[in-house]
Amino acid sequence: MRDEARRLADSVADRAAVADEADHVDPVMRKALAASGLVETVVAREFGGRFDQVDSLAVTVVREALAGVSGHLDSLYAMQGIGGYALWAAGDDQLRARWLPRMAKCEAIGALALTEPRAGSDLKSISTTIVRDGGELVVNGHKSFITNAGDADFYCVFGREGDGYSMVLVPADAPGVVVDHPHQIIAPHVLGDVVLDDVRVPADHRIGEPGKAFTIALATLATFRVSVAGAAVGLAQAALDEAVRHTTGREQFGVPLARLGPVPNALALSWVEIEMARSLTYRAAAASARDPLANLHLSSMAKVGATEIAGRVADRCVQVMGRFGLVRGSVIERLYREARPMRVYEGATEVVLDSLAKQLVKPYLRKDA
Template identity: 65%
Template structure:
């Protein structure tokens, strides 16, 4: 099927091809990996051998480019999500879980961790949410307390990607700084005494996901990321750089669903004709194709803007994330519908895609939360 890719520098075309090769190599393990709640060893081996996780880290620490590149990450995630949500997640979290180190870590911390992140020698995690805290991060209860040359982390994080398999957790907690409550980020190695993980939940699209308990965990003060009480700025920087890449994953998911729908409807005959020529099915297929191409064009534009000026382009990244994930939900559901009973078979790829598409509208900013933020910016700019 013809696909429209917006004009890109040659390096991005080469990157897309490299990502496609890795995705194809991972395809034989996708069914197993996408049902696993721990990192699949074959997926990790192939991703590590590809060197593609290096796009998440600056060149001076073993990265592929000078700085982590939003467009590069988005392009890779599109290819990976077409084959395996497990592959996509493992790749994406190397950037999401390490960016605070890149922008807020000491030279020693950067040198210690980032080359290993780039090589996938370690697995990254970002610990933000809690059992009673989701979108309202300022309500978190995890605490960070300075104690001489150490920081004490105490609290409970929930629904943390890579929990149990991660080698470290960039952890957000409350900290009293000069008598004022702020929010700080601390790097906590997973093997530190007092760190415990569990997996009490699993989502509809199985995921490496769990809870992390910090029981009076002591880490050196040098593990602080950024300034005391200013952790939210690092979280925002992470979102500004990587949120748009969720749109890339959504496009890949939708594309794979449409490919399955096309294969089914062009090879199955009913009433003497291919399904692809009967009733509303041609229009449904064409609508899905149109929506995917529109989402891809805007997402690449937003990702390019995010690569150049992340904070200034966060509204575009949010728009792309909303548009692409909502589009993916429609396209995948439409694909199931045109495949009839064959779209309902448990264990099929279309079933995996159906389940994978749904969480995308929730994580990294639920659709409604992002629309609320966008509306405030829109009104503010209108009144200016």
């Protein structure tokens, strides 16, 4: 599977610089991803996928190979899984049969709409509402920073329903759905806001039971969070490879830069940290493949560890490359920018550490503490 992913990445490497600056899905990348068959790994076998269910280790291995070449390709692949997982896990049979086989072929693109302008890590503060009206569900709200916004064929929208939280599938062409692109991040991304104004969909478009969608959202997180660590490892490795090529091919004071002053230390330390991150990531991904929810703590550790290491490695590699690491449009500059958002999305480092700390100390605290 790693070889498959590397072949795909290599085949579109010359397109990465263009695609990674795009704010809409790049057609060349989409066509190549579809032809590779790798999207089948994020869809269950009964709907045209490769495995009986999504395998966290497989997704992690693929993302490691893709992210080292193109953040755009990596995101497009991963979001086919993240955007459709809730539908597979708890959706109506007819909806699953309609959408999932098309997702396995990249004929349809999905999106998960959780975040809002005033609600990020604190999902319980969302204001989007879902109301039953006869045989329909009426959705009102404003979702923000949604990956694939504007290019998705449907959105799995998380909102309040009564005293609980529900999820509903909203086709992108449903009346009342408006997409805006009010912001762009330092590493360009297919990103936008989705405004839902009295959007009506059939009642069978609800995903799961009314008021109990937090479990679905958590299951999605548990399955895919560790794959972010895989992407971070791939990015860090690509940055180190770029730095090694530069420092071994450039001489200063009569010796290769790779043997001068603090440069060897920086390269070796980066190598050590990448291998540490890779080991933890694979362990966590294998555990997640067996039982995602029971091993969410390992996935969280891997996500924090690998993304923080990717940031440090990318920064060191820019430093050892000197002025050549600062050139706009270079591979290392693009990797440097792409490393930074990884420490924020799918659980910011501080939020994840807080959750891990609570789990760590809970057995030692009094029940009433």
